[in-house]
Amino acid sequence: MDVRVRFAPSPTGYVHIGSLRTALYNYLYAKQNNGSYIIRIEDTDQTRLVEDAISGMLKSMAWAGVENDEGPYMTAEEEIVEKGAYGPYVQSDRLPIYKKHADELIENGNAYYCFCSKERLDAVREQQRSEGKTPKYDGHCRHLTQEEISAKLEAGEPHVVRLKLPENREIKFVDAIKGEVTVNTNDLDDQVLMKTDGFPTYHLAVVIDDHYMKISHVVRGDEWLISTPKHVYTYEAFGWEAPQFVHLPVILSQSKKKLSKREGDVAVEDFRKKGYLPEALVNYIALVGWSPEDGQEILSMSELIEKFSFERVSKSSGVFDVDKLNWVNNQYIRNYDLEALTKLCMPYFINAGFDADVQTVEWFQKIVSVLRERLNRLDEIGQYHGLFMDDDIVLEDEEAAEMIALEHVPEMLKVLIDKIEALESDITAADVKQVLKSIQKEMGVKGKGLFMPVRVAVTGQVHGPDIAEVIEIIGNKRVVKRINYTLAHYCKK
Numbered sequence: 015m016d017v018r019v020r021f022a023p024s025p026t027g028y029v030h031i032g033s034l035r036t037a038l039y040n041y042l043y044a045k046q047n048n049g050s051y052i053i054r055i056e057d058t059d060q061t062r063l064v065e066d067a068i069s070g071m072l073k074s075m076a077w078a079g080v081e082n083d084e085g086p087y088m089t090a091e092e093e094i095v096e097k098g099a100y101g102p103y104v105q106s107d108r109l110p111i112y113k114k115h116a117d118e119l120i121e122n123g124n125a126y127y128c129f130c131s132k133e134r135l136d137a138v139r140e141q142q143r144s145e146g147k148t149p150k151y152d153g154h155c156r157h158l159t160q161e162e163i164s165a166k167l168e169a170g171e172p173h174v175v176r177l178k179l180p181e182n183r184e185i186k187f188v189d190a191i192k193g194e195v196t197v198n199t200n201d202l203d204d205q206v207l208m209k210t211d212g213f214p215t216y217h218l219a220v221v222i223d224d225h226y227m228k229i230s231h232v233v234r235g236d237e238w239l240i241s242t243p244k245h246v247y248t249y250e251a252f253g254w255e256a257p258q259f260v261h262l263p264v265i266l267s268q269s270k271k272k273l274s275k276r277e278g279d280v281a282v283e284d285f286r287k288k289g290y291l292p293e294a295l296v297n298y299i300a301l302v303g304w305s306p307e308d309g310q311e312i313l314s315m316s317e318l319i320e321k322f323s324f325e326r327v328s329k330s331s332g333v334f335d336v337d338k339l340n341w342v343n344n345q346y347i348r349n350y351d352l353e354a355l356t357k358l359c360m361p362y363f364i365n366a367g368f369d370a371d372v373q374t375v376e377w378f379q380k381i382v383s384v385l386r387e388r389l390n391r392l393d394e395i396g397q398y399h400g401l402f403m404d405d406d407i408v409l410e411d412e413e414a415a416e417m418i419a420l421e422h423v424p425e426m427l428k429v430l431i432d433k434i435e436a437l438e439s440d441i442t443a444a445d446v447k448q449v450l451k452s453i454q455k456e457m458g459v460k461g462k463g464l465f466m467p468v469r470v471a472v473t474g475q476v477h478g479p480d481i482a483e484v485i486e487i488i489g490n491k492r493v494v495k496r497i498n499y500t501l502a503h504y505c506k507k
């Protein structure tokens with residue numbers, strides 16, 4: 015069997031992190047099996063259209079590196095075009111197909127016109143609720159005569175088309191994650207298939223499209239599991255074979271609620287802006303609810319493709335753990351190609367006030383190199399602007415003040431200034447080490463008593479990235495200026 019899977023987003027304007035995982039699992043499964051991964055846009059709910067939603071979605075998917083073989087994609091000129099032999103891939107471009115198939119279901123007795131008004135449906139539901147029953151359509155229009163139907167249609171009465179479920183029948187299917195599912199049709203509603211506006215509902219469109227697009231596995235969030243029996247029956251009504259179903263448990267927030275905007279970032283774009291690397295986000299999200307047999311946690315896309323399996327998708331919901339995501343992102347930041355990482359960091363440098371016209375690329379690279387192991391996200395670079403660019407020193411805390419107050423410090427800092435001023439070229443980290451070594455020899459200070467006051471005099475802080483590297487980046491002039499500042503403001507004369 016050819017593996018053909020699809021990601022079928024509604025155009026909401028952004029990709030939810032949970033949808034990224036759904037798309038990714040589809041993609042991994044397709045690639046593992048030399049299959050095709052398709053994007054189909056499900057825009058049948060015309061009340062929820064968002065402008066430019068498709069391009070926003072495609073940009074996020076391209077950024078994440080989860081790109082489709084068929085369906086809409088964006089050219090280098092940012093034009094949206096379709097590729098693939100099973101289009102159109104946007105549901106609103108497929109209306110005649112749905113109409114034709116809805117008519118077919120009516121003709122073969124598997125669907126019927128329903129003319130009930132909203133008021134009537136509300137009243138029926140209200141009545142059922144007051145009787146303690148689960149609200150469902152009461153089948154009022156199932157029994158209209160052909161004459162009644164024709165007269166209503168001719169009079170132009172607004173109507174929908176409903177699926178005509180048989181009474182008291184067990185519908186069974188096997189889900190790759192949930193196992194066998196059985197539902198009695200008495201517990202199901204006669205689903206609306208075509209709406210009054212002539213658009214199909216999701217439930218009709220999804221069956222028709224998955225069939226004609228030759229989808230082999232429907233891999234989606236388990237919020238759709240309750241709709242699947244109706245879909246299974248619809249396949250049967252058309253005389254088609256249903257695909258295999260794989261319903262993924264939802265991703266929960268740390269407070270065990272549905273991951274929603276109220277609980278923090280949920281859009282892929284939010285994570286991009288904060289400086290998560292696409293490789294890291296994809297790696298992390300793959301691990302929410304799935305893990306490889308060998309327990310490996312840092313996996314490239316090709317490793318994910320090789321190791322992914324539905325059997326190892328957990329049956330219970332995964333929890334979105336930002337700390338773990340940060341750890342994964344940090345692992346990628348540590349090991350990324352320095353040049354490429356620096357490029358990715360540039361917007362954050364500029365945003366933080368660094369001047370790319372004044373400083374060289376090599377200078378920025380040095381900063382990235384010295385900071386990378388401390389960064390969980392690229393936007394954290396902003397916190398280090400002062401470390402490299404300030405002239406004045408602010409002592410961070412009591413500990414810093416204590417270091418500067420040590421008796422030997424003023425003399426030692428003066429010697430340090432002399433030695434830096436004696437250098438004939440730009441100070442390097444190696445120079446710094448050399449200078450400190452000679453101070454150690456000449457003045458007999460060592461260890462903490464040597465390094466800490468120097469660090470505090472130059473940065474105001476007792477902790478921080480490698481001080482020799484930091485001094486190289488700051489440069490001779492500014493370092494001397496800072497030490498003088500410290501001497502003037504914090505050292506006893």
Ligand code: GLU
Binds near residue numbers: 022220233234238
């Ligand atoms: N359009 C649905 C959604 O946005 C997709 C459901 C499916 O994959 O069948 O969640």
